[in-house]
Amino acid sequence: MKKFLKIMVAVLVCLACFLTACGPAGLGNNPADNLTALGNGGMAVVKGEYLYYVNGYQDYKEFTKAGEDNKFGTITRSGIYRTKLVNGKVQRDENGFLVETECVVPQSVGYEFGGFYIVGNYIYYLTPHMQNGYNAEGVKELKNKRADVCRINIDGTGQKKLASTTSDDSVKKWTVYTIDNKAFIVLQDGSSIISVDGDNGNVITMAENVTSVDFAEVEDYTYKTDNISGNQKYIYYTREYTEDDAETGKAGNKLCRVEIGKSDEEVVATGLAGSIGYNYSIIECANGYVYYTKVVDTTTVTYAKEVYRKSINNNASEEYVSGEYSGYVIIKNNTSSVANDVIAVDSNNYIFLISNGVEKLLYRGESAIKLIGEDNGNVYYICNSKLYTLSFVDNDAEPVEIGREGKTYKLDDVKYVDLDGRRLFVYSEYTGDDGTKNYYLNIIDAHDKNTESDFVGKFEDGETPKEPETKTNDEGEDITEIWVK
Numbered sequence: 001m002k003k004f005l006k007i008m009v010a011v012l013v014c015l016a017c018f019l020t021a022c023g024p025a026g027l028g029n030n031p032a033d034n035l036t037a038l039g040n041g042g043m044a045v046v047k048g049e050y051l052y053y054v055n056g057y058q059d060y061k062e063f064t065k066a067g068e069d070n071k072f073g074t075i076t077r078s079g080i081y082r083t084k085l086v087n088g089k090v091q092r093d094e095n096g097f098l099v100e101t102e103c104v105v106p107q108s109v110g111y112e113f114g115g116f117y118i119v120g121n122y123i124y125y126l127t128p129h130m131q132n133g134y135n136a137e138g139v140k141e142l143k144n145k146r147a148d149v150c151r152i153n154i155d156g157t158g159q160k161k162l163a164s165t166t167s168d169d170s171v172k173k174w175t176v177y178t179i180d181n182k183a184f185i186v187l188q189d190g191s192s193i194i195s196v197d198g199d200n201g202n203v204i205t206m207a208e209n210v211t212s213v214d215f216a217e218v219e220d221y222t223y224k225t226d227n228i229s230g231n232q233k234y235i236y237y238t239r240e241y242t243e244d245d246a247e248t249g250k251a252g253n254k255l256c257r258v259e260i261g262k263s264d265e266e267v268v269a270t271g272l273a274g275s276i277g278y279n280y281s282i283i284e285c286a287n288g289y290v291y292y293t294k295v296v297d298t299t300t301v302t303y304a305k306e307v308y309r310k311s312i313n314n315n316a317s318e319e320y321v322s323g324e325y326s327g328y329v330i331i332k333n334n335t336s337s338v339a340n341d342v343i344a345v346d347s348n349n350y351i352f353l354i355s356n357g358v359e360k361l362l363y364r365g366e367s368a369i370k371l372i373g374e375d376n377g378n379v380y381y382i383c384n385s386k387l388y389t390l391s392f393v394d395n396d397a398e399p400v401e402i403g404r405e406g407k408t409y410k411l412d413d414v415k416y417v418d419l420d421g422r423r424l425f426v427y428s429e430y431t432g433d434d435g436t437k438n439y440y441l442n443i444i445d446a447h448d449k450n451t452e453s454d455f456v457g458k459f460e461d462g463e464t465p466k467e468p469e470t471k472t473n474d475e476g477e478d479i480t481e482i483w484v485k
Contacts, residue, residue, distance in 0.1 A: 025157075026153065026155035026156055026157040027082075027102055027104065027154075027155045027156050028155075029049075030048075030121075030154050030155050031047045031048025031049065031050060031154070032048070033120040033121045033223050034222065034223055034224065034225075035047055035048045035222075036220055036221065036222040037117075037118040037119070037220070037221045037222075038219075038220050038420070038421065039219055039220070039418070039420030039421060039423070040116075040117045040118060040119075040176070040217075040218065040219050040220070040221050041115055041116075041117055041175060041176075041217055041219060042115055042219075042418030042419075042420055042425065043110065043114075043115065043418040043425045043427075043441060044418060044420060044423070044425045044441070044443075044456075045116065045117070045118050045420075046085070046420075047118050047154075049084050049085055050082045050083065050084055050085065051082065051083050051084075051085055051090065051456070052080060052081070052082045052104060052116075052118065052123070053080065053081055053082070053083070053425070053441055053456055053457070054078065054079075054080055054109050054110035054114060054115075054116070054441060055076065055077055055078060055079055055080070055081050055110060055440065055441060055457045055458060056077040056078055056110055056427065056438060056439050056440040056441055056457055056460075057077075057078060057110045057111065057410060057416070057427045057438075057439035057440075058075075058077055058078035058108055058110060058111055059111065059112070060108070060111045060112055060113075060128040060144050060145065061144070063108070063128055063130060063142075063144050064142065064144075065130075065142075066130055066131055066132045066142050067130060067131070068130075069130055070107060070108050070127060070128055070130050071107075071130075072106060072107045072159055073106045073107075074106060074107075075106050075107050075108050076103075076106070076458065076460040076461075077110070077438060077440070077459075077460045077463065078108040078109060078110035078111055078114070079103060079104075079105050079106045079107060079108065079109060079110075080103075080104045080105035080109050080116060080123065080125065081101050081102060081103055081104060081457065081458060082101065082102055082104050083098050083099075083100060083101040083102075083456070084100055090443060090454070090456055092454070092455075094482075095482060095483035095484060096454070096455055096482045096483050096484035096485055097455075097483070097484055098455075098456065098457070098458070101457070101458050103156065103458075104123065104152075104154070104155075104156045105123065105125060105152055105156065105159075107125075107127050107150070107159075108127050108128055109125045109126070109127060110427075110441075111127075111128060112170065112415075113126055113147055113170055113171040113174075114126055114127075115174075115418075117175070117176040117221070118154065118221070119176055119178060119183050119198070119221060119223060120183075120223035120224075121153060121154050122151050122152065122153060122154065122183070122198070123151070123152050123153075123154055124149070124150070124151050124176050124183065124185055124198065125150050125152075126147040126148065126149060126150070126171065126174065127147065127148050127150055128144045128145075128146075128147065128148070129143050129144060129145075129146035129147055129148050129164050129165070130142070130144060130148075131143060131164075135168070143168065145168060145169075145170055146164055146165045146166070146167070146168065147164065147165045147171050147187075148161050148163075148164050149161070149162045149163045149164065149165075149185050149187070149196050149201075150162060151198060160201075161201075162185070162196050162197070162198070162200075162201035163185075163196045163201045163203050165187065165189040165190075165194075166189065166190075167189045167190025167191070167192065168190070169189075169190035169191070171187055171188065171189060172188040173187070173188045173213065173214065173215055174186065174187040174188070174215070175215040175217060175218075176198070176218075177218065177228050177233075177260060178221075178223075178226065178227050178228070179227055179228060179229070179233060179260065179261075180227060181223075181224050181227060182197075182198065182199065183197075183198025183199070184196065184197065184198060184260050184261055185198060186206075186215055186235060186260060188210065188213055191208065191209055191210050191211075192205055192206075192207065192208050192210060193205075193206045193207040193210055193213060193235060193237060193258070194206060195260055195261045197261075204261055204262065204263060205263060206235065206258045206260070206261075206262065206263050207235075207237055207239065207256070207258050207263070207265060208239070209239045209240045209242055210237050210238070210239050211237075211238045211239055211240060211253060211281070212237065212238045212280075212281045212282040212292075213235065213236070213237035213238070213282055214236070214282050214283070214284050214285045214290075215235065215285065216232070216285040216286060217286075219420070219421075220421075228260075230313075231312040231313050232312065233259050233260050234257040234258065234259055234260070234266075234312065235257060235258055235259075235260060236255070236256070236257045236268070236282060236285055236290045236292075236312075237255075237256055237257070237258075237282065238253050238254065238255050238256070238280045238281060238282055238292075239253060239254055239256060240253055241253065241254065241271075247270065247271070250277055251271070251276075251277025251279075251297035252270070252271020252276075252277030252278045252279055252280075252297045253271045253278075253279055253280055254267055254268075254269070254270055254271055254280070255267075255268045255269040255270075255271075255280040255282075255292065256268055268310070269317075271297065276296060276297075277296070277297035278294050278295070278296060278297060279294070279295050279296075279297045280292050280293070280294055281293045281295075283307065283328050283330070284328065284330045285312075286330045286332050287330065287332060287340050288311060288312055288313065289309040289310060289311055289312065289340070290309065290310045290312060291307060291308070291309045291320070291328070291330055291342075292307070292308055292309075292310070293307055293308075294307075294308055307319070307320045307321035307322070307325075307328070307342065308320055309340075319357070320342065320354075320356070320357065321342055321344065321354050321357055322357060323344075323346070323359075324346060324347065325344040325345060325346050325352075326345055326346060326347055327344065327345045327369070327370065327371045328342055328343065328344050328371070329342070329343040329344075329371045329372075329373055329374050329379060330342060330343075331343065331374055331392075332374070341353060341354060341355045342354045342355075343362075343371060343374060343379045343392060345365075345369045345371055345381075348364075349364070349365030349366065349367060349368060349369050349383075350363070350364050350365065351363045351365065351369065351371075351379070351381070351390065353392045362379075362390060362392055362397070363390055363397075363398075363399060365383060367383050367384050368383065369381050369382070369383050370382040370383075370414050371414070372414045372417050372419055373419040374392070375419055375421060375446060376446070376447055377391055377392060377393040377394075378390060378391050378392065378446075379392055380417075380419055380424065380446070382411045382414065382417070385408075385409070385411050386401055386403070386409075386411070387401065387402045387403050387409065387411070387417070387424075387426065387444075388400065388401055388402065389402055389446070402424070402444055402446075402451070402453075403426070403442075403444060403452060403453045404428075404442075404452035404453045404454075404485060405452075407428050407429070407442075407453060407485075408428065408429040409426050409427065409428050409429070409442070409453075410426070410427040410428075410429070410439050411426070419446060420446075421446075422445065422446055422447050423443055423444070423445065423446055424443070424444040424445075424446040425441055425442070425443055425444075425456075426441075426442050426444065426453065427439035427440065427441060427442070428440060428441075428442040428453060428455070430455075430459075430463065430465050430484075431465060432459070432462055432463035432464060432465060433462065433463075433464055433465065433466045434462040434463065436462070436463060438460075438463050440455060440456075440457045440459065441455075441456045441457050442454060442455060442456065443456045452485075453485075454485060455484045455485060464484075465483070465484060467483055468480065468481040468482075468483060
């Protein structure tokens, strides 16, 4: 009987631990609301002593049952967890597993359109919409390509769906801003830009017929300190002419802006200059500028794409780069001698540093290159399904492969790589003891080019890799590999 009671006590303790992680009681020891959230908008955010992270990746198409799949409280692999850092480092046991990790959001966030933001005491995130609707032919179908915009307390309680996107196209971009300490979620919902009130979920359609847009990121955010104001409150975008425009039927498009939470459009530049039409396309909004390309709209003559930058504080525009490039990264470190310069890659897979239109060749690649971002004098990119870093401040630098040899990372799109200042996060493939292959989060110290990637997360039941067998070396000593790397 005593043995039975001991077993029951152990079971109840385990159950209590589970409920503490994901149950209604909420997590303890939460960081103060005025502590800075580092790395907002990606797969991981540091706040206080904790690393909050998306546990792993899950394809939204795996959710097929309306009202059943992706129900709050049922998700492990692609939910949000937290683990305590010691001196800024993740703590693991001798087998490579996290010493401690707790569930914060048991709902899918690690998917095609995921990511999250911590603002004060709230976490804002997107998750697949799990309701049926009808397509253009009137056929009933699951609208899981749409997204629910959600908010939850940082302790894992009080989850609330604020709104849902309405386009059957995907959410291409989204971010969170605060204005007068009030949060607004801004999304590109198909060809529209919408804002969602972070408290009551009120939705405003800010712009339609949008062809390109970028949201200036506030990656490191301190509550009640990093409010945006003045011209920072405007979203810049390009759109097609409509029947309400005087330019209807003519070549080109418009570069416009609109204030967050409103719908009063301001035209920044029209694509029409006499008989010539210009097509604008936004690259990035950063450093107080809007970077965009401008090309003559014609089918008979090929013109180079000219990259301009326009200050958000006045109407001044200047040509910045001229040439045919397939990808760009804007350097954001304002203390650097190359601040505001551009990293660009062309169709020949050459990487350039461009300062005021002057090219400096950094590297001649041999295969297609996808630029990820830059930090601390290095540009990060994907080539041949591998991760590389290349210094753009050291002369004659060579690319350095980063990550762990033998690992397979999810690198089919740069959105699955989160460059978060010092840290780089990426999904790595693991084969579970049930034989299935799934992606879980890995961390790389981005400032140490020799650092390999390591596991960060909690495996779902059946997805933990098999324990490695003990091997014997030539001296007869038993060698046991780390279980999880």
